[in-house]
Amino acid sequence: MYPRNPLTVAFPAFLAAFATAAFAQQPPAAPPSWQQGRSGEQASSPLHPFAIEVTGKAAKLLPVDKLKVPAGFKVEVWVDGVPGARSMALGDKGTVFVGTRQLKDVYAVVDRGGKREVKTLLKGLESPNGIVFSKGTLYVAERHRITRYDGIEGQLDNPPQAKVVIDGLDPQQQPGHFWKFLALGPDGKLYYNVGAPGNIVMPGYFQATISRVDPKTGITETYVQGVRNSVGFDWHPKTKELWFTNHARDWLSDDLPNDTLHRVAKKGDHFGYPFCHQGDTLDPEFGKNRSCKEFTPPALKLGAHVAPIGMRFYTGKMFPAEYQNNIFIAFRGSWNRTVKQGYNVTRVSFDANGKPKMEPFLTGFLQDEKADPPMWGRPADVMVMRDGSLLVSDDHNGIIYRVSYGK
Amino acid sequence: MFAAALSFFPACAAHAAEEVPRKAQACIVCHGADGNSADLAVPSLAGQPAQFISMQLFLFRQGDRKDPQMSPMAVSLSNADMNELAAYFARQRSAAPSHKTAPENAAAGRRLAEQYHCVQCHGPALLGLQHIPRLAGQQFAYLKTQLGGFKAGTRADMDGNMTSAAQLLSEKDIEILADYLSGLTAPRD
Numbered sequence: 001m002y003p004r005n006p007l008t009v010a011f012p013a014f015l016a017a018f019a020t021a022a023f024a025q026q027p028p029a030a031p032p033s034w035q036q037g038r039s040g041e042q043a044s045s046p047l048h049p050f051a052i053e054v055t056g057k058a059a060k061l062l063p064v065d066k067l068k069v070p071a072g073f074k075v076e077v078w079v080d081g082v083p084g085a086r087s088m089a090l091g092d093k094g095t096v097f098v099g100t101r102q103l104k105d106v107y108a109v110v111d112r113g114g115k116r117e118v119k120t121l122l123k124g125l126e127s128p129n130g131i132v133f134s135k136g137t138l139y140v141a142e143r144h145r146i147t148r149y150d151g152i153e154g155q156l157d158n159p160p161q162a163k164v165v166i167d168g169l170d171p172q173q174q175p176g177h178f179w180k181f182l183a184l185g186p187d188g189k190l191y192y193n194v195g196a197p198g199n200i201v202m203p204g205y206f207q208a209t210i211s212r213v214d215p216k217t218g219i220t221e222t223y224v225q226g227v228r229n230s231v232g233f234d235w236h237p238k239t240k241e242l243w244f245t246n247h248a249r250d251w252l253s254d255d256l257p258n259d260t261l262h263r264v265a266k267k268g269d270h271f272g273y274p275f276c277h278q279g280d281t282l283d284p285e286f287g288k289n290r291s292c293k294e295f296t297p298p299a300l301k302l303g304a305h306v307a308p309i310g311m312r313f314y315t316g317k318m319f320p321a322e323y324q325n326n327i328f329i330a331f332r333g334s335w336n337r338t339v340k341q342g343y344n345v346t347r348v349s350f351d352a353n354g355k356p357k358m359e360p361f362l363t364g365f366l367q368d369e370k371a372d373p374p375m376w377g378r379p380a381d382v383m384v385m386r387d388g389s390l391l392v393s394d395d396h397n398g399i400i401y402r403v404s405y406g407k
Numbered sequence: 408m409f410a411a412a413l414s415f416f417p418a419c420a421a422h423a424a425e426e427v428p429r430k431a432q433a434c435i436v437c438h439g440a441d442g443n444s445a446d447l448a449v450p451s452l453a454g455q456p457a458q459f460i461s462m463q464l465f466l467f468r469q470g471d472r473k474d475p476q477m478s479p480m481a482v483s484l485s486n487a488d489m490n491e492l493a494a495y496f497a498r499q500r501s502a503a504p505s506h507k508t509a510p511e512n513a514a515a516g517r518r519l520a521e522q523y524h525c526v527q528c529h530g531p532a533l534l535g536l537q538h539i540p541r542l543a544g545q546q547f548a549y550l551k552t553q554l555g556g557f558k559a560g561t562r563a564d565m566d567g568n569m570t571s572a573a574q575l576l577s578e579k580d581i582e583i584l585a586d587y588l589s590g591l592t593a594p595r596d
Contacts (some may be wrong), residue, residue, distance in 0.1 A: 032566040051538035051565065053458060054465045055486035055493075104469075336456055373456060395411060 014262045014286040033175045037199040038251045039280070048372050049335045052102055056398030062376055066364040067401070072320075075403045078391060079116040082107050083398035087181060088383040088391060089133040089309060095122070096383075097107070097138055098393065099131040101179045106131060108156050109400070121159055122149075129231070130182025130192055131276060132165045139215075141182035141192050144170040146213065165190065166218050174207065177247075178194035181310075186240050189214050195229035200249045200274055200283065208243060208273050224294060226270040227262075232311040232381070235260070237325055241265070243299070245308035245329055248277050250336040255280050259306050260298035261348065261356065269296045305334030306342030310381030318388025319405045320342060322349065328361065328390060330379035340366060340374035343402075345382060345392055362392060362403060430488055431495050433480060447548040449589035452563045460493035462565075472563035504544035508590030516587020519580055523572060524584040533591060538565065543591035550585040 034049050059080040067075045082099035085107070091097060093314035096109040106122040122128065122140065130141030138152040140162070146169070147162035169192075170178055175197020185191050189212040196208040203209075208227055213220040223242075233244035240262040248257040257277035272279065274286040279297025282290060302308050311329040325350045333343035345362035363379040378396040385391060389404040426436055434452070438444050442453030452460060464504070466472035467481035468489075482571065484492070508516065520526055520533065530540050535541035556562030557573035558581070564570045 030567070030569045031571045034566070035568075044524060046527055048528060049566075051458065051462065053461070055461045055489045057490070058487075081486070 006230050017308060020024060031095060031196050034250070035199075036176075036201065037249065038217065040343045042251055047336050047338070047370070049396065050375075050378075050396070051399065052378075052396050054079055054103065057396075059399050062397060062399075063367075064401075066367075066376075067362060068364045069362050069403055073403055073405050078400045078402040079109055079118060080397070080399045081118050082109065082393075084378045084395050085224045085393040085398050085400055086129050086395045087131050087262075088393055088400070089131045089138070090382050090383060090385065091133050091138075093152050093153045093158065094258075094386075095394075096391065096400070097131050097152075098162055099128045099140065101127050101129040101395065104128070104198070106138075108152075110156065116210065119156055120264045121152075121156060122162075127179040127243070129179040130189065131242055132182050134184050137168055139165065139182060139184075139190060141180040141190075143178040143180065144168065146180075146182065146190060146192065148215070165215050166213050166220060169194070172204075176201070179231070179349055183230040183233055185212065185242070186235055188216075191223065191233065191242070191325065193227065193230045193233075195231075196273060199251065200275060200285065202286065224264055224269045224276075228273040230262075234312050234327070236263075237315050239312050243311070243327065244312075245300070245311050246271065247307060249274075249283070250305070252284070253278075253304075254339070255304045258298075258301035258304055259308050261300040261302055261308065261311075261327070263299045265296070270294070271296050271298070288293070300348065300358060302331070302346070302358065303330070305337040307332040307334060308346075309379070310383075312382050312384055314390070316384045316386075316388025316390070318391075323347070326350070327356075328382045329358075330382050330392060332378045332380055333366065333375055338370075340359075340369045343375045343378060344367075345379050345390075362401075365369075365394075390392055410586040425498070428491060428495055431586055434496075437476065441502070442496040442551075443466055444546055445505075447546050448472075450546055450549045450551065451544065452496035452503060453499035454534075455495035455541050456537055456539065457490075457493040457537050457546070458538045460496055461489045462538050464489040464492065466563050498553060499540070501544055501591055506521060506544075506547050506586075506589040508586050512583045512586045513590075516583050519584050520587065523575060523580075523584075525572075525584070526567070542588045544593060545589060547585050547589035550588055551581055554581045554585065574582060 004260050051122055059077040064077055069075045072294055083096045086101050087099040089097040098117040099105040104125050105120050106128050108119045108121040110117045126142040128140050130143050132139040136151050138149045145167040146165040148165055149160055168196055174197040176197040182190045183191050191212045194209050196203050209225045210227055211220055211224045212223050227246055229247045230244040235242055244262050246260045248259050272281055275290040276282055276292040276295050278301055280292050309330045309332050311327055314323050314326045326347055329346045331342035331346055332343050336342050343366040344360045347360050347361040348356050348358045350356050365375045368374055377394045378388050379392050379394040381393045383391045389402050392401045437449045439450050444451045464481050467477045529535055529542050533542040554573055557569045561568055
């Protein structure tokens with residue numbers, strides 16, 4: 001086969017491409033995917049993605065006291081020692097399951113009266129970024145398949161063999177955004193992203209989409225398209241419409257295009273990639289002879305390169321009433337920008353007309369916006385707990401924080 | 408095993424600026440008590456970014472990076488061990504390099520380091536940062552082996568960047584670059 005190394009800052013599949021083509025006389029000198037779309041003048045740019053601390057970092061070595069939340073709220077370290085912690089899912093018995101993108105592990109964090117134990121539940125997976133818990137079953141989305149582990153919470157020390165829900169999701173070992181977010185829709189189907197195979201490239205038929213699979217039949221279908229890469233989505237608690245975050249292209253400029261928040265009005269909607277970005281900006285290459293009018297614009301522009309990852313509607317009872325059905329989004333933070341931004345958890349609220357607006361909610365990860373690196377931590381996902389508190393994962397350090405109110 | 412290892416180089420430990428942690432005793436046999444290697448084929452760890460060291464140990468443990476000496480060393484290390492070792496060696500001062508760059512390679516090496524964008528990630532003084540290693544003053548033979556490995560596609564690479572970059576290098580370029588980098592004294596030393 002080909003060398004597989006999930007330990008990438010951005011896109012390891014270059015190695016796959018390299019090995020596949022290595023039989024040719026001249027091995028290709030293809031740069032990593034994160035450099036794709038960079039102009040000639042940008043070739044000496046010092047901007048680069050930041051690698052995670054693959055061995056994790058102890059919270060006691062980090063300036064966690066710099067974290068800030070609005071008055072009345074409190075933030076604390078919930079658990080550390082969860083290297084690469086990304087997507088979170090909550091079990092019926094309170095187990096917090098944690099997926100990883102750049103490692104191969106899925107963890108189970110068990111809370112025993114305030115003392116938390118981290119178990120490495122599953123090992124050797126291919127970018128197990130997406131996880132869902134439903135009716136006793138843990139679903140895991142790897143780059144190429146979705147699997148299920150039934151009755152998982154009763155077998156945390158001896159997990160069952162994976163049962164395949166669907167395989168063959170990555171038939172060409174695509175470069176670019178191959179890791180998957182996973183969520184269970186109100187229709188009982190599993191929704192996942194298939195990202196664009198590069199920064200700014202023409203995607204294949206099922207790429208740059210959010211797709212869904214019926215776990216009963218294994219039949220997939222494209223749900224929406226023109227989505228460069230979405231690694232966070234959730235359904236509005238009242239309208240049941242799907243909302244999702246999207247990462248816009250790099251190497252265009254510091255301030256364009258914005259990363260975006262979208263609402264799906266109907267199946268089949270096209271959100272513009274690679275032709276039109278942020279609903280109003282044609283791509284200099286792919287946007288020629290096109291119009292942004294043919295695509296669905298975003299609900300909200302989030303800022304350039306802020307890297308919105310996990311998002312959830314707040315449905316808990318702990319936070320003040322005005323937070324009900326707001327959206328929390330984890331901004332992992334920019335790398336492809338001279339002056340860095342993001343690196344926070346942002347709150348999106350809605351006015352009487354349903355118009356969204358955003359404000360920072362959890363800040364303090366960004367230390368020096370012009371430094372390399374600019375931050376000491378990076379929020380990757382958010383999850384509402386049963387008591388209404390909000391967990392925030394930080395994949396850079398392998399730490400999960402807890403935000404609570406009024407105690 | 409630690410005691411046996413120490414007895415080979417009893418003097419080294421005494422030269423260290425700080426007491427060598429127990430966990431590092433096995434490392435210093437080859438890498439030097441203060442992380443300054445005396446072996447041309449063994450990399451110096453002194454002054455390397457901590458994240459670089461912990462990531463390489465992780466890659467050895469995971470089997471992505473392979474080496475007859477290092478792979479068995481890393482297999483039993485926990486994440487906490489790796490972090491402790493990384494922090495210790497990152498704290499050590501890098502010694503002035505014993506390697507002397509050939510006069511004709513000083514300017515030529517710098518030119519290549521800029522032409523091939525080495526300075527873009529490893530930094531203008533090639534001191535490394537984050538997960539990217541310091542190259543200044545690194546052992547000559549080690550640098551050659553790594554660059555050759557990247558060129559051949561056999562050296563574990565994080566995202567393909569080094570493998571890609573090394574494709575452009577000729578054998579002669581590798582020789583000149585290694586000679587230049589190995590003799591570089593960092594400004595902070």
